[in-house]
Amino acid sequence: MxxxxxxxxxxxxxxxxxxxxxxxxxxxxxxxxxxxKIRGIGHACEHHARAGKRRFLSSSGGNAGIAVAYAGRRLGVPVTVVVPESTTDTAKALIRQEDAEVIVHGATWMEANAHAQSLRDDGTAFIHPFDDPxxxxxxxxxxxxxxxxxxxxxxxxxxxxxxxxxxxxxxxxxxxxxxxxxxxxxxxxxxxxxxxxxxxxxxxxxxxxxxxxxxxxxxxxxxxxxxxxxxxxxxxxxxxxxxxxxxxxxxxxxxxxxxxxxxxxxxxxxxxxxxxxxxxxxxxxxxxxxxxxxxxxxxxxxxxxxx
Structure with a gap:
């Protein structure tokens, strides 16, 4: 399903x-x-989980991060989401509610995304919030x-x-x-x-x-x-x-x-x-x-x- x-x-x-x-x-x-967001992000997370990735990493202003966190919890894969300073406290709380780690970095999503890219490793799947077939x-x-x-x-x-x-x-x-x-x-x-x-x-x-x-x-x-x-x-x-x-x-x-x-x-x-x-x-x-x-x-x- x-x-x-x-x-x-x-x-x-x-x-x-x-x-x-x-x-x-x-x-x-x-x-x-x-x-x-869960439509595409769920599809991507399932794809990467089948490929053996051990962690999901994303950058988000809110909704994408919540979707990655939800998908990770459902699939049993740890999640880290990097959000910009503009992200609401509610969005951060909802990401944490799904047992994901939240890192706040930068004034904009692009700055948060650059930091997220620096955290990638071979066992991590990066889940882009919008730019991914x-x-x-x-x-x-x-x-x-x-x-x-x-x-x-x-x-x-x-x-x-x-x-x-x-x-x-x-x-x-x-x-x-x-x-x-x-x-x-x-x-x-x-x-x-x-x-x-x-x-x-x-x-x-x-x-x-x-x-x-x-x-x-x-x-x-x-x-x-x-x-x-x-x-x-x-x-x-x-x-x-x-x-x-x-x-x-x-x-x-x-x-x-x-x-x-x-x-x-x-x-x-x-x-x-x-x-x-x-x-x-x-x-x-x-x-x-x-x-x-x-x-x-x-x-x-x-x-x-x-x-």
Whole structure:
């Protein structure tokens, strides 16, 4: 059995009324690790465990680290996760809750990742949070499930950080004969490395992550994600932190599910920019989750924006 679960696929009447379209939600916030990350990370960890690796090592701003820690505990493999200083206390506690070691290093994920690379040895499998074909293959299972359920859709709305989810979704679309279905890729201002790369015609490294959506905080998207903007119909959209957080709050009211602003970026398109979906009849929104999005954290984000 895989380490991820088949998540619910629900029609959203509130979002349908907001957009004037039929909106379906793939609720990966319901994964056992709290986000879609366990799909690809679970697949990668199982692969490396079969190959005899004795430790998993990862770098993460939160959700990926939680997924690696969960996978390691389930597989009986020790885990070390290097997180940047921006990682929330809740995320660090959730990683430790899975019996993993947490090392805090650097102001950004890229600095944490460089330190993690220095800790590698022959018995260790490094689990990248987004840039690995093993991950993309696992994330593609999200589309497989929607297709198996028999639900058609004309577009996919999702959030982009480092680009792993987008890579996986496009792989899933292609292997299910849906290679022309557009992907609407949402980012928050201050973490919009994909949008800036598309505008520049080359991959751009952001000078810093200034968005509250720190789990979107890869200063540069992976090479494959950028390549897909030229190989697949991808529309890059940037929303404000305020719009992403407001979407999280509306989604909690509408569906009784609490997600983080990184996920709220995708929801903000459906709630606040219905014109972007006007040409589609049926829209699939990936509710990617966010394990550290507690009520106290939501209040902190709101206070930060108000300040």
């Amino acid at each position: 895989p380490l991820h679960i088949d998540t619910p696929l629900l029609e959203s009447r509130p979002l349908g009324q907001a957009t004037g379209r039929q909106v379906w939600l793939k609720l990966d916030a319901m994964q056992p690790s709290g986000s879609f 093993l991950l993309w293959h696992g994330h593609a299972s999200l589309v497989d499930e929607v297709v198996r359920a028999g639900q058609g859709f004309d577009a996919v709305v999702l959030s982009v950080g480092g680009g792993g989810l987008m890579c996986g979704v496009v792989e899933g679309l292609q292997r299910n004969g849906l290679g022309t279905v557009p992907v609407i890729a949402a980012e928050t201002a201050g973490a919009a490395s994909l949008a800036q790369s598309v505008a520049a015609g080359r991959r751009v490294e952001l000078p810093a992550i200034t968005s509250i959506a720190t789990t979107l905080g890869a200063k540069m998207v992976c090479e494959r994600a950028f390549a897909l903007t030229r190989e697949h119909p991808v529309e890059s959209v940037v929303v404000t932190d305020a719009a992403a957080l407001a979407a999280c709050e509306r989604f909690l009211d509408d569906h009784r599910i609490l997600v983080e602003p990184a996920c709220g970026a995708a929801l903000a398109i459906a709630y606040g920019e219905p014109a972007r979906l006007a040409r589609f009849g049926r829209v699939l929104v990936v509710v990617c989750g966010g394990a550290s999005a507690g009520l106290a954290q939501q209040r902190e984000w709101a206070a930060a924006l108000a300040a």
